[in-house]
Amino acid sequence: xxxxxxxxxxxxxxxxxxxxxxxxxxxxxxxxxxxxxxxxxxxxxxxxxxxxxxxxxxxxxxxxxxxxxxxxxxxxxxxxxxxxxxxxxxxxxxxxxxxxxxxxxxxxxxxxxxxxxxxxxxxxxxxxxxxxxxxxxxxxxxxxxxxxxxxxxxxxxxxxxxxxxxxxxxxxxxxxxxxxxxxxxxxxxxxxxxxxxxxxxxxxxxxxxxxxxxxxxxxxxxxxxxxxxxxxxxxxxxxxxxxxxxxxxxxxxxx
Amino acid sequence: xxxxxxxxxxxxxxxxxxxxxxxxxxxxxxxxxxxxxxxxxxxxxxxxxxxxxxxxxxxxxxxxxxxxxxxxxxxxxxxxxxxxxxxxxxxxxxxxxxxxxxxxxxxxxxxxxxxxxxxxxxxxxxxxxxxxxxxxxxxxxxxxxxxxxxxxxxxxxxxxxxxxxxxxxxxxxxxxxxxxxxxxxxxxxxxxxxxxxxxxxxxxxxxxxxxxxxxxxxxxxxxxxxxxxxxxxxxxxxxxxxxxxxxxxxxxxxxxxxxxxxxxxxxxxxxxxxxxxxxxxxxxxxxxxxxxxxxxxxxxxxxxxxxxxxxxxxxxxxxxxxxxxxxxxxx
Numbered sequence: 001x002x003x004x005x006x007x008x009x010x011x012x013x014x015x016x017x018x019x020x021x022x023x024x025x026x027x028x029x030x031x032x033x034x035x036x037x038x039x040x041x042x043x044x045x046x047x048x049x050x051x052x053x054x055x056x057x058x059x060x061x062x063x064x065x066x067x068x069x070x071x072x073x074x075x076x077x078x079x080x081x082x083x084x085x086x087x088x089x090x091x092x093x094x095x096x097x098x099x100x101x102x103x104x105x106x107x108x109x110x111x112x113x114x115x116x117x118x119x120x121x122x123x124x125x126x127x128x129x130x131x132x133x134x135x136x137x138x139x140x141x142x143x144x145x146x147x148x149x150x151x152x153x154x155x156x157x158x159x160x161x162x163x164x165x166x167x168x169x170x171x172x173x174x175x176x177x178x179x180x181x182x183x184x185x186x187x188x189x190x191x192x193x194x195x196x197x198x199x200x201x202x203x204x205x206x207x208x209x210x211x212x213x214x215x216x217x218x219x220x221x222x223x224x225x226x227x228x229x230x231x232x233x234x235x236x237x238x239x240x241x242x243x244x245x246x247x248x249x250x251x252x253x254x255x
Numbered sequence: 256x257x258x259x260x261x262x263x264x265x266x267x268x269x270x271x272x273x274x275x276x277x278x279x280x281x282x283x284x285x286x287x288x289x290x291x292x293x294x295x296x297x298x299x300x301x302x303x304x305x306x307x308x309x310x311x312x313x314x315x316x317x318x319x320x321x322x323x324x325x326x327x328x329x330x331x332x333x334x335x336x337x338x339x340x341x342x343x344x345x346x347x348x349x350x351x352x353x354x355x356x357x358x359x360x361x362x363x364x365x366x367x368x369x370x371x372x373x374x375x376x377x378x379x380x381x382x383x384x385x386x387x388x389x390x391x392x393x394x395x396x397x398x399x400x401x402x403x404x405x406x407x408x409x410x411x412x413x414x415x416x417x418x419x420x421x422x423x424x425x426x427x428x429x430x431x432x433x434x435x436x437x438x439x440x441x442x443x444x445x446x447x448x449x450x451x452x453x454x455x456x457x458x459x460x461x462x463x464x465x466x467x468x469x470x471x472x473x474x475x476x477x478x479x480x481x482x483x484x485x486x487x488x489x490x491x492x493x494x495x496x497x498x499x500x501x502x503x504x505x506x507x508x509x510x511x512x513x514x515x516x517x518x519x520x521x522x523x524x525x526x527x528x529x530x531x532x533x534x535x536x537x538x539x540x541x542x543x544x545x546x547x548x549x550x551x552x553x554x555x556x557x558x559x560x561x562x563x564x565x566x567x568x569x570x571x572x573x574x575x576x577x578x579x580x581x582x583x584x585x586x
Contacts, residue, residue, distance in 0.1 A: 001387055006387065006388075009384070009387050010384075013373070013376060013380065013384045016375070016376060016380065017373045017375040017376055020375035020376075020411070021375055088371040089367065089369050089370035089371045090370075090371050090372060090373060092337075092367065092370050093367060093370040093371060093372060093427070095337075096335065096337075096360070096363070096365045096367070096370075097360065097385055097388045097389070097427075097431070098357070098360040098361045098388050098389060098431075099388050252337070253369075
């Protein structure tokens with residue numbers, strides 16, 4: 001089989017396995033919607049100021065929860081599932097077969113991108129019908145989709161990279177949550193930045209990829225400015241994640 | 256590949272493989288499947304493997320026996336390319352597994368002691384997925400048939416019993432049509448019927464000319480399957496040979512056991528204190544002569560010698576003796 005055919009073949013099996021665990025699939029998509037409903041119920045009638053613009057808080061949350069959903073599906077789930085598979089010996093078994101590593105990663109990252117697009121589509125549709133949030137069209141939509149593509153691939157690569165720092169499956173949820181939860185809060189995903197947001201929080205947002213990703217997705221819903229810098233920042237993190245994964249990824253359970 | 260020539264050679268050299276798969280290197284130009292010299296490996300200062308030499312000719316079934324922690328799995332994982340080594344020369348199918356693992360992988364089949372596959376795929380999907388990774392793979396359904404999972408082919412892996420999951424492992428190991436198979440305790444957890452089926456699969460492979468390296472705790476498995484047994488204790492090879500003659504088992508002393516109903520006792524060397532059930536057990540360096548005298552006496556005195564048997568040391572006895580000595584030597 002050629003590399004392309006083998007990659008497609010792998011995606012096919014990864015996809016089958018994904019949908020055959022219905023609870024996992026359902027909650028991957030339901031999780032951001034649940035948070036969307038909760039946050040809009042609590043704070044949805046307010047107004048968020050982004051630069052000179054005032055936007056409906058419910059719309060803000062549609063964009064933020066889309067970003068949150070992608071990060072959960074691509075980063076958190078990838079890191080945890082991979083660690084569980086490593087513990088169970090699934091990865092060791094695969095490593096005994098002549099599966100090129102590039103194809104292993106490419107097929108799984110491509111599948112995560114597919115899940116991310118589906119998830120954002122569902123969130124956008126829900127946001128549209130429940131809260132009247134409107135996704136942009138034309139070039140703005142295209143730029144939004146580019147960010148989504150780069151973002152989902154990058155968070156997935158970071159998910160693989162962090163498995164090197166996770167000793168075993170029991171440690172996976174706490175390590176993953178410890179890494180991502182503070183960043184989600186410090187990047188304005190759950191609570192929008194106001195005028196008084198401290199400098200250090202702003203810097204956390206500038207350094208790490210979460211805020212760049214969220215801001216670029218907001219541009220697709222809120223009509224706020226889209227900056228290619230944000231895409232570049234996320235892509236930089238993604239590349240770093242990929243390099244670290246290739247270098248430090250482990251196929252065998254740690255004892 | 257038991258060609259007529261091979262079986263002829265086997266007749267000349269009774270110590271070589273009973274199936275003729277393993278002709279001696281001097282008579283065959285084929286290089287061995289596995290060749291290991293002075294292999295060493297330490298984990299954080301503790302030497303797990305301390306200078307192992309091993310040669311496995313093409314077509315042989317070689318069993319590695321040894322207690323847990325003896326270095327069997329470490330040795331096998333170095334041969335498979337999973338572990339690096341500290342010292343020694345290793346050649347597997349003409350490749351160095353440490354540096355040429357990519358070339359080696361398509362030619363190896365591995366049944367792991369602890370490994371798993373994606374639980375939500377079916378048996379057929381799992382075997383097909385692995386088949387697609389190998390350039391010259393065997394038919395997916397043919398292999399599933401071979402390991403006896405045909406009736407479960409549409410079942411998801413989560414729904415399989417433990418024994419069926421091991422057979423699936425076997426199917427994955429076979430589907431790439433490997434030249435060399437590593438079976439790490441392949442029948443642990445099998446019921447007796449499933450074990451015999453698995454053994455037949457392994458023998459069928461050997462008939463196809465495959466080389467098999469097997470680790471096991473079961474003496475009957477080694478006895479039934481292996482052309483040669485290698486006993487590893489404390490990171491060293493303490494004995495090796497065909498199972499029938501390992502540790503000079505065929506010439507080792509035997510025990511003669513019998514019971515007498517009456518108070519009448521045979522003379523001197525033929526008698527011993529009876530155990531709780533009234534059985535007498537005597538050690539015999541030369542059981543033929545001793546048995547002759549015993550039965551001669553019994554006929555003369557019209558004694559029935561109930562439950563008379565001559566007990567040769569089993570492979571297990573020899574193994575236990577070897578590991579006891581080997582364990583003592585290494586401390």
